[in-house]
Amino acid sequence: MKVIEKIQSLQEGKVVFSFEFFPPKTEDGVDNLFERMDRMVTHNPSFCDITWGAGGSTADLTLDIANKMQNIISVETMMHLTCTNMPVEKIDHALQTIKSNGIQNVLALRGDPPHGQDKFVQVEGGFSCALDLVKHIRSKYGDYFGITVAGYPEAHPDAIGNDGVATPEAYQNDLAYLKRKVDAGADLIVTQLFYDTDIFLKFVNDCRQIGINCPIVPGIMPINNYKGFLRMTGFCKTKIPAEITAALEAIKDNEEAVKAYGVHLGTEMCRKILAHGIKTLHLYTLNMEKSALAILMNLGLIEESKISRSLPWRRPANVFRVKEDVRPIFWSNPPKSYITRTIGWDQFPHGRWGDSRNPSYGALTDHQVHKVFEPSPFSFVWSYY
Ligand code: FAD
Numbered sequence: 001m002k003v004i005e006k007i008q009s010l011q012e013g014k015v016v017f018s019f020e021f022f023p024p025k026t027e028d029g030v031d032n033l034f035e036r037m038d039r040m041v042t043h044n045p046s047f048c049d050i051t052w053g054a055g056g057s058t059a060d061l062t063l064d065i066a067n068k069m070q071n072i073i074s075v076e077t078m079m080h081l082t083c084t085n086m087p088v089e090k091i092d093h094a095l096q097t098i099k100s101n102g103i104q105n106v107l108a109l110r111g112d113p114p115h116g117q118d119k120f121v122q123v124e125g126g127f128s129c130a131l132d133l134v135k136h137i138r139s140k141y142g143d144y145f146g147i148t149v150a151g152y153p154e155a156h157p158d159a160i161g162n163d164g165v166a167t168p169e170a171y172q173n174d175l176a177y178l179k180r181k182v183d184a185g186a187d188l189i190v191t192q193l194f195y196d197t198d199i200f201l202k203f204v205n206d207c208r209q210i211g212i213n214c215p216i217v218p219g220i221m222p223i224n225n226y227k228g229f230l231r232m233t234g235f236c237k238t239k240i241p242a243e244i245t246a247a248l249e250a251i252k253d254n255e256e257a258v259k260a261y262g263v264h265l266g267t268e269m270c271r272k273i274l275a276h277g278i279k280t281l282h283l284y285t286l287n288m289e290k291s292a293l294a295i296l297m298n299l300g301l302i303e304e305s306k307i308s309r310s311l312p313w314r315r316p317a318n319v320f321r322v323k324e325d326v327r328p329i330f331w332s333n334p335p336k337s338y339i340t341r342t343i344g345w346d347q348f349p350h351g352r353w354g355d356s357r358n359p360s361y362g363a364l365t366d367h368q369v370h371k372v373f374e375p376s377p378f379s380f381v382w383s384y385y
Contacts, residue, residue, distance in 0.1 A: 002074060002104050002146030002186035003047045004187040007215050007280060012329070015274060015301055017281040018078075018217070019292060023050065023058040023065055029287075030061070032066065036289055041075045043293065043302040049078035049107060050288040051235050055114035056085040063094060067101040077103050078148060082111025083133055087125035095137065099144060107148040107190065108181075110135040111265035142308050151189040151216060153203035161235040179212050187214050190282050193221040193232070197266070197272045204278070218273050221284040222291035223262030226252040263291050267298040274299070 003018075010016060024030050037048065043097055050065050052058065062079060070077040079098055093104070106159065110130045113120045122128040127136065137145055154157075155174040157168035166174065178189070189212070194200050204216050223229045226248060233240055244265065251257035270281055273310055283292040296302045 002187070003076060003078060003148070004146045004215070006076065007188070010279065012278070015279045015281070015299075017283060017296055017301060018045045018047045018049065020049045020051065020219075020282065020284045021065075021287050022266070023053060023061040024287065030065070033065075033287055034073065036287070037069065037075070038075050040285075040289060040293070041073055042294065045075065047078050047105065048073075049080060049105075052080040052082050052109070052111070054084070054112055056082065056090075056111075059090070059094065063097050066098055066103055070101060070103045076105065078105035078107055078146075079103060080107040080109060081133070082109045083122075083127040083130070084114060084120065085123055086113030087123055088136070089125070091126070091133070091136070092140070095141060095145075099141065104144065105146045105148065106137060107150070108137060108186065109150055122254040131177070131184055134181050134184045134186050146188065147186045148188040148190055149186040151176070151178055151190055151191045151203070151207070153194045153200045154237070154239055157235075157237045162285060164239060175206055175210055175212075178207070179210055182212050182214055189214060189216045191219045192214065192236060192238075193219050193234070193284060194238060195244055195269070196239050197269050199239065200273065201276055201314040204276075215280055216278070217268075218278065219282050219283045219284055220266055220270060220295070222266040222295060223242050223248070224259055224286065224288055225255065226258050226290055227260075228286075229262075242314070259291060263294045263298070266291065266295040270295060270299055303348075 007016065011117070015356045019037075021033060021037065024033050032301075041048065048069055050064050050069060051064055066077050066079040069075055079094075081094055083091070086094075108130050110128075110133070111121060127133050134149060135148055136149055152174060154160060155171045159170040159174050161170075175384065183191070189207075191200065191203070200218050207216060221232065229248070232238075247261055247265075248258065251261060272279070281296075283295070285292045293302065297304055
């Protein structure tokens with residue numbers, strides 16, 4: 001389903017959220033990402049998206065991950081696609097692949113220049129900007145894809161001067177260009193990260209003034225790490241309000257305190273955004289789980305009992321035991337849980353998908369199944385208990 005249709009069909013007042021992931025560098029990282037996604041998806045995000053590595057560096061992996069997200073994790077998936085190093089044949093290969101995998105959502109981007117280059121250069125037979133890509137997708141694939149584009153509350157970094165701000169004229173040009181992307185067929189905007197909520201709210205207002213009427217989803221990046229935060233905001237030329245700089249300066253050497261502050265700040269930013277009637281939140285997870293979920297929990301958008309724990313049991317509902325977080329290993333599996341886990345053993349006669357202790361468990365022959373989902377005596381990735 002297209003994400004825009006999901007958003008438009010929301011009940012009055014309902015808030016939805018989404019998670020962004022990037023392709024990990026190692027095979028083990030990819031395996032772990034699927035496990036993490038699988039847990040995070042139990043909280044019912046409206047969609048999850050996967051980035052396209054800078055310069056197309058992760059093209060095959062991104063396509064593969066997007067396919068598994070949509071078809072194995074079973075979450076509505078949006079794949080990022082950039083024009084960097086992409087002649088139109090490669091772009092069409094990517095679009096045809098996701099179309100044949102039943103994915104309907106693309107985040108159409110220009111992309112940054114490849115490593116070692118300052119400026120974006122159009123590759124021969126390729127596109128010069130996201131606007132071209134949006135036009136191409138609409139003209140070649142009609143209405144099949146929901147198309148999202150990037151919006152920049154402080155203007156695109158290229159338009160931001162050495163003083164850290166875009167001139168009013170550069171900002172207005174950027175807005176006018178964003179409107180052209182929407183007029184060409186984009187139906188959703190996800191924003192660049194920001195830490196000054198007023199700037200985001202003004203941006204939404206400015207977009208509405210010039211007739212951009214589609215949903216504008218704020219991109220929230222929880223601060224997980226001081227150096228990473230400085231690197232990312234430096235790269236994106238993001239304005240950091242003085243009170244945030246001061247708060248971080250005092251705790252920058254204490255990683256736990258920085259994370260806790262990141263959750264607090266993210267929560268407060270989202271509260272303010274929601275209070276202004278915006279009902280969609282997009283979390284840049286950086287493939288991490290805790291801060292994104294903690295923010296959503298603080299906002300009352302997800303339940304604590306569903307947040308996965310390092311051991312495979314749920315937080316007890318018993319008021320006297322809710323704080324328990326250790327217990328002997330097999331005691332954690334009361335009879336009901338055992339029955340739930342084994343009840344489906346004989347539903348699949350060949351046992352391909354089951355627990356290896358399943359009496360009907362047989363040899364795994366379906367090589368399409370990703371390693372993370374292969375049954376092993378020690379893994380219960382299919383057991384959602
Ligand atoms: P465009 O929309 O094409 O334009 C960028 C800017 O250039 C415009 O804002 C405008 O100021 C100017 N411009 C371009 N063309 C014109 C024109 N015809 N007329 C006037 N002005 C023009 N990068 C990746 O490599 N992989 C990713 O997965 C990825 N995901 C992202 C997700 C989000 C939500 C965001 C905000 C960014 C993401 N990026 C990603 C970074 C993005 O590729 C860079 O910011 C890139 O420099 C611009 O991409 P764009 O699609 O915004 O470009």
